[in-house]
Amino acid sequence: MEKAATTVFSLALVFMKFLIALGGGAANYTSSDEPALLAFKSHITYDPNHILATNWSTNTSFCHWLGVSCRRRGQNRVTSLDLSNMGLNGTIPPQIGNLSFLTYFNISYNHFNGHLPAELGRLHRLKVFTLHFNDFSGEIPTSIFNVSSIQWINFHNNSLSGSLPDDVCSHLPKLRLLWLSYNEFSGDVPSHWGECRELQYLYLSVNNFTGFIPCGIGNLTLLKHLYLSTNNLRGVIPPEMGNLHSLEALSLFSNSLASAIPSSLFNITSLQVLYLSNNQLFGSLPMDICSSDVHRLEILSLASNQLTGSIPQCIGNYTSLEFLDLHENKLSGKRQSSLAFTHFLTQYNSLPTQLEAPSIGTDLRKTLMGLKVLKIAILRIRVVVKDGFCVVDLIGVGGKLEAMVSRQQHAVGTRGRVQ
Ligand SMILES: *[C@@H]1O[C@H](CO)[C@@H](O)[C@H](O)[C@H]1NC(C)=O
Numbered sequence: 068m069e070k071a072a073t074t075v076f077s078l079a080l081v082f083m084k085f086l087i088a089l090g091g092g093a094a095n096y097t098s099s100d101e102p103a104l105l106a107f108k109s110h111i112t113y114d115p116n117h118i119l120a121t122n123w124s125t126n127t128s129f130c131h132w133l134g135v136s137c138r139r140r141g142q143n144r145v146t147s148l149d150l151s152n153m154g155l156n157g158t159i160p161p162q163i164g165n166l167s168f169l170t171y172f173n174i175s176y177n178h179f180n181g182h183l184p185a186e187l188g189r190l191h192r193l194k195v196f197t198l199h200f201n202d203f204s205g206e207i208p209t210s211i212f213n214v215s216s217i218q219w220i221n222f223h224n225n226s227l228s229g230s231l232p233d234d235v236c237s238h239l240p241k242l243r244l245l246w247l248s249y250n251e252f253s254g255d256v257p258s259h260w261g262e263c264r265e266l267q268y269l270y271l272s273v274n275n276f277t278g279f280i281p282c283g284i285g286n287l288t289l290l291k292h293l294y295l296s297t298n299n300l301r302g303v304i305p306p307e308m309g310n311l312h313s314l315e316a317l318s319l320f321s322n323s324l325a326s327a328i329p330s331s332l333f334n335i336t337s338l339q340v341l342y343l344s345n346n347q348l349f350g351s352l353p354m355d356i357c358s359s360d361v362h363r364l365e366i367l368s369l370a371s372n373q374l375t376g377s378i379p380q381c382i383g384n385y386t387s388l389e390f391l392d393l394h395e396n397k398l399s400g401k402r403q404s405s406l407a408f409t410h411f412l413t414q415y416n417s418l419p420t421q422l423e424a425p426s427i428g429t430d431l432r433k434t435l436m437g438l439k440v441l442k443i444a445i446l447r448i449r450v451v452v453k454d455g456f457c458v459v460d461l462i463g464v465g466g467k468l469e470a471m472v473s474r475q476q477h478a479v480g481t482r483g484r485v486q
Pocket residue numbers: 091092095142
């Protein structure tokens with residue numbers, strides 16, 4: 068009886084050992100990242116400096132290969148892959164999804180092309196994923212938006228296309244940066260952003276996004292940069308934008324936005340850069356511009372809209388302003404506004420180095436001494452426009468004037484020598 072039990076026990080033990088061996092073997096097999104790296108290497112079609120060809124040799128542990136870093140403890144697992152800026156051509160093979168310990172993946176500044184494999188969505192420890200300045204095309208596999216560890220997605224300047232899922236960040240609670248500018252994305256800007264509580268940098272410029280600016284963006288209270296310029300966005304600038312209390316830069320230029328400028332924007336005291344030019348914005352400049360406290364503003368560009376009314380004098384209190392561009396609007400060119408403008412200029416301790424204005428009176432000559440670049444659109448008062456060039460009294464303005472640019476963007480004078 069006892070012997071039988073012992074036999075059964077021994078058999079069980081053997082079986083367990085077998086299981087362990089099997090499990091161990093399987094673990095060893097799946098845990099080696101070498102096959103995935105070799106697959107990656109085999110998909111490189113051009114390696115101008117023969118870096119991978121010579122360095123990625125199976126004679127040495129892959130943890131010592133150039134650009135590869137492994138976790139220090141336990142089995143060798145790849146945690147970081149940095150092959151940026153090596154002139155490489157090639158595609159990303161699906162085996163990349165086997166590097167399940169990868170947290171950092173940077174292949175920016177190369178010529179990688181083809182589609183992004185859906186297997187990237189299996190990298191469930193990935194934090195930094197950057198492949199900007201490559202030639203990737205096709206859609207972003209939606210599986211990537213499921214990698215909840217991800218903090219940094221920089222795909223800018225590729226040829227990626229398709230639309231983004233409406234709940235793009237519902238599974239990305241740690242996302243801090245999403246940079247998709249200079250691609251060929253289309254469709255609506257996603258409307259649900261509530262889950263992206265950590266998002267600080269959102270760049271979607273120079274794509275083909277259509278539709279409205281979703282007011283849900285107003286929920287991204289940590290947002291510092293919001294760039295949506297050069298798309299096909301229409302409708303209004305949502306007043307909810309005023310909720311973005313951390314915003315430092317807002318760029319919406321070159322869209323088809325048609326609304327008044329919400330006064331709530333001037334409630335954002337952190338704002339330093341505001342580009343709204345080249346839209347169909349109308350109405351007058353909000354008077355909140357005067358009651359508010361956006362005195363950190365360095366760039367205010369409202370050019371090429373349909374703004375009316377006069378320029379509020381209080382702009383003269385914006386002492387950080389370095390670039391002001393108001394040209395091509397219907398802002399009044401009355402003497403009164405010119406005076407307001409003079410007032411504005413004289414309020415400066417140091418004058419802005421660049422100035423674009425819809426109307427400038429000759430009495431500004433004295434105040435323009437610090438100006439380096441003068442861009443004038445339509446001068447409505449006491450201005451001579453000769454052969455399309457502005458030849459006003461401004462000739463010889465200040466010793467610092469280096470360039471004068473007409474509405475047609477012709478440089479018509481340098482170093483004070485106009486024409
Ligand atoms: C599995 O890995 C361990 C240590 O990492 C090693 O001792 C063992 O020989 C490996 N087994 C196989 C089957 O490669």
